[in-house]
Amino acid sequence: MRTAFGAALFAIATLATPAQAWDYPGHRIVGAIADLVLQERYPEVYAKVQAKLATKDAGGQEVKRTLSEVAVFPDCAKPGNREFCGRDPSEEEKQYAARNRQHSRFHYTDVPLEQRKYVADTAGTGKVDVVHMINYAVAQLRGQKPQIDGVDLTDAEAIWLLAHLVGDIHQPLHVGARYYDKTCLRSVDPNEIGQAPTFGIGQTSVETIGGNNIALMVAAPAVPFARNLHFYWDGAAVAQAMQAAGTGSTQAAEKEFARILAAKAPEGWDTKGDVDTWATKWASEIMPVAVEAHRRLMIRRSSGPALDSHGKLECTWKTSVDQSYQDWAKEHARTQLAKAGFRLAALMQAIFAP
Numbered sequence: 001m002r003t004a005f006g007a008a009l010f011a012i013a014t015l016a017t018p019a020q021a022w023d024y025p026g027h028r029i030v031g032a033i034a035d036l037v038l039q040e041r042y043p044e045v046y047a048k049v050q051a052k053l054a055t056k057d058a059g060g061q062e063v064k065r066t067l068s069e070v071a072v073f074p075d076c077a078k079p080g081n082r083e084f085c086g087r088d089p090s091e092e093e094k095q096y097a098a099r100n101r102q103h104s105r106f107h108y109t110d111v112p113l114e115q116r117k118y119v120a121d122t123a124g125t126g127k128v129d130v131v132h133m134i135n136y137a138v139a140q141l142r143g144q145k146p147q148i149d150g151v152d153l154t155d156a157e158a159i160w161l162l163a164h165l166v167g168d169i170h171q172p173l174h175v176g177a178r179y180y181d182k183t184c185l186r187s188v189d190p191n192e193i194g195q196a197p198t199f200g201i202g203q204t205s206v207e208t209i210g211g212n213n214i215a216l217m218v219a220a221p222a223v224p225f226a227r228n229l230h231f232y233w234d235g236a237a238v239a240q241a242m243q244a245a246g247t248g249s250t251q252a253a254e255k256e257f258a259r260i261l262a263a264k265a266p267e268g269w270d271t272k273g274d275v276d277t278w279a280t281k282w283a284s285e286i287m288p289v290a291v292e293a294h295r296r297l298m299i300r301r302s303s304g305p306a307l308d309s310h311g312k313l314e315c316t317w318k319t320s321v322d323q324s325y326q327d328w329a330k331e332h333a334r335t336q337l338a339k340a341g342f343r344l345a346a347l348m349q350a351i352f353a354p
Contacts, residue, residue: 024072024084025254026238026337030167031068032258033341038067038348048352052155055092067344068258070160071167078104092156099152106133106161107168108210109283110177113291114189118283123190124177124207130169134279137162141351142275162347169282170340172332173211173230176290180206184304184315203313206305214299217320229319233293237326237333244330258341266338275350282343289332296325 038046053065076085077093089097097103109131110124111117118131126132127148137158139146153161168174181188182203190205208214211229224239226232245260247253271278297319304315321329 024075025242025251026171026234026333027071027075027164027167028068028251029238029254029258029261029337030170030340030344031066031071031163032255033262033338034067034163034344034348036258036262037342037345042345042349042353044354045349045352049159049348052159055156067159067163067348070156071163073160074103074106074164096153096157100150102128102150106130106165108174110207110210111175111283111287111290112179112189112191113176113187113287113294115191116284116287116291118175118280118287120280123179130165130174131279131283134162134165134169135276137165138275138279138347138351159348163344166282166344166347167337167340169279170286170336170343171233172286172290172293172336173233175283175286176293177210178208178294178299180208180315182206182305182313184301184313184317206313206315208317213315214317214319215302217318229293229297232321233329233333237329238337240326240330241334241337245334261334261338261341265342266335269339269342271343271346275347278343278347286336289336293329296328297321 035046038049049067050064053067053070055063055065057063072085073090073093073096075081076087077089077097079097082088100106105126105128107130109118109126109129111119112123115122118125120131128151132148133151136146136148136151137153140153140158141155141162179188179190180186181193182205184206188205193204209230211233212231214229216226216228216232224236226234226236242248242253242257245257247257247260271281273281299317299319302316302318305313306315308314
């Protein structure tokens, strides 16, 4: 299962802390940075955003919502995600999921590490991947009428989807993926050897599914719990970045961490060109980090190849992260969170500026 940037599948205080107590720190932090930047620099734009997001309580009173608050909604809408969200899907999230049956695929793309940049319609990309869906939501909110089969968003959903997906596209394992040949031993580029068919033993390559099939072997409790490499980047790297900043590990600490990051724009955050080119640029920009996130590891095959329940070839691999990897990852997590927050604010400004 793909998880969100910052999905907390770890315990910060102790490994026994329930996962749902931590919810989705990374996404809330990205949203909170954007909230702060918009409130301070573009209050008129922020008012328009909040007007779009507003809902009513049981008594009919208007309730304003923040980008930080709604940024977790796309993950909470996923079936069987109560463990991570900490609650059942809301009625709003259920309606979104019912109208967008492929919504679980909105969160990522799987560009082979050898490609180094995002190119639509090549291996690992798709019509409802994270790049296409950011562009779709932007186009809708700009008053255009984008068309993708099976996609149907309200304007409020388009905003909370952007609040979420801008976080996802800045997480390296939501964009870059390693592929192996059908023996699951040799790293390959499916664009060079031929894209793998969807099912069957005729596959020419096998994917690590954004690191979800790379099991993380943790030798010491210094690493907040993560079952695989993808979850490590989603959660543990975020937790360690917060700890390194001295903010602690409570939900209130997320707001303090967001304030620290919002105080100074990260180097290189500004994106040139028209807003409808930004998502492609962000996906390409993160690819070198995705490459390095794999290069720094010793990845060993632990099982496979085998056929899954659909007749598709599948393998699992093993790795571990040492202290130098953790130090490198937490610095990049901090930078990527900050970039995502400022860029989310810039998207809102580009869409809603008077």
